[in-house]
Amino acid sequence: MINFHRTACVKNGMMTDALGVAQEFIPIMKKVADLDVRIELPVGGNPWRIRWSIQYADLNSMSAATTKLMANSDYVSSLSKIAAYLISGASVDEVWAVR
Numbered sequence: 001m002i003n004f005h006r007t008a009c010v011k012n013g014m015m016t017d018a019l020g021v022a023q024e025f026i027p028i029m030k031k032v033a034d035l036d037v038r039i040e041l042p043v044g045g046n047p048w049r050i051r052w053s054i055q056y057a058d059l060n061s062m063s064a065a066t067t068k069l070m071a072n073s074d075y076v077s078s079l080s081k082i083a084a085y086l087i088s089g090a091s092v093d094e095v096w097a098v099r
Helices: 015-033 059-070 073-083
Strands: 002-009 037-040 049-056 092-097
Touching (some): 015 037, 015 049, 015 073
């Protein structure tokens, strides 16, 4: 089992709008790649962050889902849309194996 987390820093004053756009990914990713995406917000630390979390069966499943998503115009459009609310270069991706 593989857990993928993408944490992005939101520009000051844009959290509400960013969260709205972040939630647009959920139905797109479900429809295109049958993924269950969770949106997470921090309880402590820097409050201007959003995290998307997804669980995959294995790395091959993750790769196949990414290929499907990047070929989907709705997904790519949402990436462009959310970029306006995020601090460029301040995102962190993590891939964890579940044991």
